[in-house]
Amino acid sequence: MRQVSQSNIVIAPVKGKKRRAEFVDLGRQFALREPHYVPQLRSEQLELVDPDNNPFFGHATVELFIAFRDGHPVGRISAHIDHLALELPREQGMGPGTGMFGYFDAEDEEIAHALLSKASQWLRNEGMNRMLGPISLSIWEEPGLLVRGQDHSPMIMMGHHPAHYGSWMESFGLEEAKRLYTYDLNIVQEFPKLVQRIVASGERNERILIRPIDMKQWDTEIRTVLHILNDAWSDNWGFIPFTEAEIAHAAKKMKPIIKPNLNMIAELDRTPVAFMMVLPDMNEVLKRIDGKLFPFGWIKLLGWLRKPMGAGMRVPLMGVLKEFQNSRLASQLAFMMIELIRRNATADYGSERAEIGWILDDNKGMKAIAETIQSSINREYVIYEKATSES
Structure with a gap:
């Protein structure tokens, strides 16, 4: 040129x-x-x-x-x-x-x-x-x-x-x-009483199961997640479906930072219908090693990957199959996954905050969920x- x-x-x-x-x-x-x-x-x-x-x-x-x-x-x-x-x-x-x-x-x-x-x-x-x-x-x-x-x-x-x-x-x-938008959330404090009642109701429902990702079935699980994602987000602004090559690439790249008790799949009558992905904030350790693996940065990184204590948590992706969207079930599943992950993040990793996003400015459902759990906008992108x- x-x-x-x-x-x-x-x-x-x-x-x-x-x-x-x-x-x-x-x-x-x-x-x-x-x-x-x-x-x-x-x-x-x-x-x-x-x-x-x-x-x-x-x-x-x-x-x-x-x-x-x-x-x-x-x-x-x-x-x-x-x-x-x-x-x-x-x-x-x-x-x-x-x-x-x-x-x-x-x-x-x-x-x-x-x-x-x-x-x-x-x-x-x-x-x-x-x-x-x-x-x-x-x-x-x-x-x-x-x-x-x-x-x-x-x-x-x-x-x-x-x-x-x-x-x-x-x-x-x-x-x-x-x-x-991204939303900042204090995960040490319990969610409002309304959310607690919705979660408790879902936990009593025998049709609903919230389970962690099975790392022994990683390739199958990531395909389940991306199938739900491609369906759930298909009408969203800017949505472009993942290709088979991108699914395989994402599975390989993301596996080292996935903690099963922070990543949930929601099942209804034993069929996966929703998921929530949460990643410990690796940027915290990248700061300490100045983004350099050598000579000794890789040791600190590997140690952090094994147990990211005190790490902030980011929710980059979540979705509910389109047939259940705009229903009470969709928000209930979201609250149940968020609450279970909140408990695990604070108990197992000593985490204190999380960030949800990004969320499109016209995604009323996700914005309502973010506001209901008392999170607030902390970053905006255009x-x-x-x-x-x-x-």
């Missing part, structure tokens, strides 16, 4: 393993400037942009760019097309003509606009008439730009961005398409959009 120059700015595509490493390292340099940034494992970040190791590339076309000013790297961005997203209805947020951008970092507003313009131009050349982002790279990885919550560190698998990035996107002409012809 032809390099584009704006004044003394040159934006070049990233080609090859060495350049991808430079792309990742540039993002790490920007992240270090943020006071509450948590250093991530470099190997994991490299894998996410590697076509040979991230199954997202199996259904996507991706271009990475680095911006240079006077020969020095000053920003980066991805432009990508998820071909599964093109098949979805436009009213669900994606649809025909929708391309995406992500991995956005910039030294200043001029660089930001040059990068966004480059991504828009690339998407337009690929036949896309709309750009959506930041989404890095999959909607299941790091969607949205952090616009509230920079005053505390993110939990596992959550993006963290400086506040001024939002103003640069808006000055470029991007507009809000969707807002995502996904922006703009017609590529306007760039």
Whole structure:
């Protein structure tokens, strides 16, 4: 692709393993400037942009760019097309003509606009008439730009961005398409009496069983979870189903951090109908090892993985089969899983807080559950959009 120059700015595509490493390292340099940034494992970040190791590339076309000013790297961005997203209805947020951008970092507003313009131009050349982002790279990885919550560190698998990035996107002409929330929850205190009565009623119901994930049947269990997820979320804004390759990849990557007594499947008449996934916040140990496995970081990481004492807990995913949604049963199952996990997290790991999310701004059911258990919004992310012809 032809390099584009704006004044003394040159934006070049990233080609090859060495350049991808430079792309990742540039993002790490920007992240270090943020006071509450948590250093991530470099190997994991490299894998996410590697076509040979991230199954997202199996259904996507991706271009990475680095911006240079006077020969020095000053920003980066991805432009990508998820071909599964093109098949979805436009009213669900994606649809025909929708391309995406992500991995956005910039030294200043001029660089930001040059990068966004480059991504828009690339998407337009690929036949896309709309750009959506930041989404890095999959909607299941790091969607949205952090616009509230920079005053505390993110939990596992959550993006963290400086506040001024939002103003640069808006000055470029991007507009809000969707807002995502995370909710902070004190899990030491018991839930309100109403929730306790709902949980107690469910525990007396012989048709309902809340059980931990069976690690001996891990491959089967993760497929059960993702089957429920694909059904439960199928009408949600931005939903893109997991492929078989992504299911296998997720099963392999997530197994080391899964604690069975924190991850529940709800059965009705012995049939799985709902699940809740909870991950101990690995960012807490990544802080202590500065995101480095060597020379001794791996020892601390392995010790933490065995028993993550005092860890915060994140609820990244939960779902109830569509046929039961908007029913009393759906909220009852959710409260039962949350309560059982709360008990286990405090008793077994000494945990004190959890974070639920992200939750779409129009997901009334999940917002109602979050508010009923007295959690409060602590982080907000925005996904922006703009017609590529306007760039």
